[in-house]
Amino acid sequence: MVELLVPSPVCRWLLRQFWPCPLPNPTPSVTQPDALRALLNAVSQGQLSPDAAFNQLKYLDFEPIDDFAKVDHHRSLRTGFPEVIWGPGKTVHQIVQIMNSLHQHNPVVMATRIEPEVYTQVQQQIPAALYYAMARICALVPLNWTAHHPGTIGVLTAGTADLPVAEEAAVTAELCGFRVKRLWDVGVAGLHRLLRHRQLIRDVDVLIVVAGMEGALPSVVAGLADCPIVAVPTSVGYGASFNGLSALLTMLNSCAAGIGVVNIDNGFGAAILAGQILRTGARLAPQLGPGTGQ
Secondary structure (H helix, E strand, C coil): CCCCCCCCHHHHHHHHHHCCCCCCCCCCCCCCHHHHHHHHHHHHCCCCCHHHHHHHHCCCCEEEECCCEEEECCHHHHHCCCCCEECCCCCHHHHHHHHHHHHCCCCCEEEECCCHHHHHHHHHHCCCCEEECCCCEEEECCCCCCCCCCCEEEEEECCHHHHHHHHHHHHHHHHCCCEEEEECCCCHHHHHHHHCCHHHHHHCCEEEEEECCCCCHHHHHHCCCCCCEEEEECCCCCHHHHHHHHHHHHHHCCCCCCEEECCCCCHHHHHHHHHHHHHHHHHHHHHCCCCCCC
16 A cells, blocks of 8 residues: 555554654655754754654655555665555556656565556566566566575465465565575475475575465474464365465464464565564574574
8 A cells, every 4th residue: 555644633642652653743744845954953953863853754755646646665764675566456557657656766666466468568668677477576676686684484385376376475575685495386185295395494484384275284384393484375275265264264273383374365465574574583683692592
């Protein structure tokens, strides 16, 4: 979503009681020159600390595009990852406009759930746009883009039919700067296939496990792994799978510990959650003394 919602006075009061950072005042915005100058003057005169100014600035920078979008250029500053475009429901013109805006501020720009015919039209206007067909991701990526975050994410699927969701997770993680290891078609109907790859399970730092049908694979993997598991139910399955609901309920009711579950077919959300886990681990690492962790 790229809409900015302004909370009501009551909601703003409640958020102030529990939110750790000052809430932005939508008027005047510090993206306006006079307000920004006043903020900088307050810092230079010692009336406002640099940290307090930082907290105000990081919540307020967005760019209106015509009358259909407000692009959040500071999202990577707040959350570690830039805004990503949700393709369905948007016109080609809107996707192109938002991608061009984001690319002025971010080295990588992603649009998810882009069908091939939509990509063809996007590329006519943005020739540098790449397309990851299985993942249905359209992206602008620097030629020298490599993994730069610590840690490795493993992505596993129960079956080949789960690949589109798994590739959405894997490509998203790679475009966010993480190393990814893939392991496809190791579902519980042939458990020996999974057991043959136990070394991969031991080597990675977070596992994304994608499964449809009855959705049992995350529970099995969680019994073998010492790292967090992000379970992704898919809509693959026969009638009583209810388009992924049965897999979702199985994963939510897992007896194995250490599993977090995202929405049905949400490979993108799984990758972002796995990335946040790794980034938090990297931030905490300096606080760990010798011998307290791997």
